[in-house]
Amino acid sequence: MKQAIILASFLTIFSCSCTSEKKEQQEEVKKTVxxxxxxxxxxxxxxxxxxxxxxxxxxxxxxxxTLKVNGVIDVPPENIVSVSIPLGGYVKKMSLIPGMRVAKGSVLATIEDQQYIQLQQDYLTAKSRLKFAEADYNRQKGLNATKATSDKLFQQAESEFSNQKILVRSLAEKIRLTGLNPSQLNETNISRSINIYAPISGYITKVNVNPGKYVTSSDVLFELINPGALHVNLTVFENDASKLKEGQKIICTTNKHPEKKYLAIIHLITPNIGEDRTTSVHCDLKDNDKDLLPGTFMNAAIELNNxxxxxxxxxxxxxxxxxxxxxxxxxxxxxxxxxxxxxxxxxxxxxxxxxxxxxxxxxxxxxxxxxxxxxxxxxx
CATH class of the missing domain: 2.40.420.20 (conserved putative lor/sdh protein from methanococcus maripaludis s2 fold)
Structure with a gap:
């Protein structure tokens, strides 16, 4: 019994001692602040x-x-080319798909039609008649000089010669539109088909034809883009448009790689506010890489002043x-x-x-x- 009382007293003293020590520590912490x-x-x-x-x-x-806006990667209109043909015809051969890269002057498709044969025939016939008209003109000119023939006959020969030169020249230009060379054309190399050549180097973005399809001069066969001169097209609200001017620097980022920054300079501000109360700001992109494709969404921060x-x-x-x-x-x-x-x-x-x-x-x-x-x- 005495041992139990002694143990209880010891625990009570120990508990009081711990409580006192904890209070002292808390007081010490309070004193530090x-x-x-x-x-x-x-x-x-x-x-x-x-x-x-x-x-x-x-x-x-x-x-x-800074002014934070959004926009997209765009291509200047001069770097986008729609390819058509001057005369209609059937697509004989083509093997293009969107995304393919083509070099300037490469064959995009082959078109054939009987009207190409007719055009070449008309040109060669007119060219032959021109030789006769020129010879008749020279003959009538000599006879008229000696008054061996009337002025009327000489004037008729002169008019026929002039008209035939005009006809040959116009037919030659039509042939050039088809991609053929009239100076190399003769009765042995008349062709029923023509080739469509790439006007620029770039990527095929649209293919609107297939072999066997008939196309007209108003149809767009292909669309090419040269991505060598990308720019950023930003959308700016009318309240902020007055803060911008040409030459201001812009830092652009993509959602895919927000840590990578691209520098751009304001090139042109569209002087018009649209129905959505915004205007377009065109910016030259100073550095780009393969990750930047036309249509890529861009976040932009425009430096306004310093x-x-x-x-x-x-x-x-x-x-x-x-x-x-x-x-x-x-x-x-x-x-x-x-x-x-x-x-x-x-x-x-x-x-x-x-x-x-x-x-x-x-x-x-x-x-x-x-x-x-x-x-x-x-x-x-």
């Missing part, structure tokens, strides 16, 4: 060191405002109850919480519009001070 005012806090040197808090200055920095403003690193600004604050270093490990109005965020720095009259501010791990301040308020 000293509230000096409602918006001030004092930390111990150990806390500052362990939290990685760094002190810097609130100084001037060159910063520019000015000297008060700024601090982003890590210096804390948000509390939807308001922005910074901490000024008051000396003796004291910090004061100051409400500020922020502006532009650029390259890791934040513009401080309502710059307070302070010299030293916390530039790193300001949230550590905020947490310690609010925790001490709750404990208090």
């Amino acid at each position: 000293v509230k000096t005012d409602a918006d001030q806090v004092q930390l111990s040197p150990e806390q500052i060191k362990n939290s990685g808090i760094e002190i810097g200055v609130l100084g001037k920095k060159e910063m520019h405002t 000015s000297s403003v008060n700024a601090v690193p982003e890590a210096a600004v804390v948000k509390w109850e939807n308001k922005d604050y910074i901490f000024s270093a008051e000396g003796a490990d004291k910090f004061k919480m100051i409400r500020v109005e922020t502006g532009v965020i650029n390259n890791g720095f934040v513009e401080i519009k309502s710059a307070p009259d302070v010299k030293s501010v916390v530039v790193k791990n300001a949230y550590a001070i905020l947490m310690k301040m609010k925790n001490s308020e709750e404990e208090g």
Whole structure:
């Protein structure tokens, strides 16, 4: 019985001792964070060191405002070619599919029709008649000079010769439109088919025909794109359009690789607001790669201006109850919480519009001070 009483007394003393020790530790922790005012806090040197808090200055920095818009990769109209034929015919041969690369001058398709035969026949016939008309003109000219023939006959021969030259010239141009060379055409090499050649080097984007199909001069057979000169077509709302001007720099990114940045320069601003209250801004892309294809969605940040403003690193600004604050270093490990109005965020720095009259501010791990301040308020 005595042993039980002694054990109970020992446990009671030990429990009181532990409780007392825990209270002392809590009191010691409270002493390390000293509230000096409602918006001030004092930390111990150990806390500052362990939290990685760094002190810097609130100084001037060159910063520019940015306008964030969206757009797509586009190709200038001169780099998009629709291929048609001057005369109709049947597609005899073609083996193209969208995505294929073709070189300028390569054969895209072969078209055949009897009208090509007729055109070549008309040209060779007219060319033969031209020789006769020229000989008759020279003969009548000599006879008329000696008055051996009338002026009427000479004028008829002259008119026939002139008309025949015109006919031969026009038929030659029609033949050139088909891709044939009239100077190499004779009665032994009349062809019933013509070749369609690629006008530029690039990629086939559309194929609207197949072998055996009849096409007319108004049909678009193929569409080619030369992606060597891509540009960005941005959509800008009317309220922001007045802020833009030619020559402004733009940083573009894609959704696929947001970490990769592409530089572009504003080349042209469409001077018109559409029904959707936007306008188009055309930008020259300075660097591109195989990942950028026509139609690719782009995110763009337009640099609007450049000015000297008060700024601090982003890590210096804390948000509390939807308001922005910074901490000024008051000396003796004291910090004061100051409400500020922020502006532009650029390259890791934040513009401080309502710059307070302070010299030293916390530039790193300001949230550590905020947490310690609010925790001490709750404990208090």
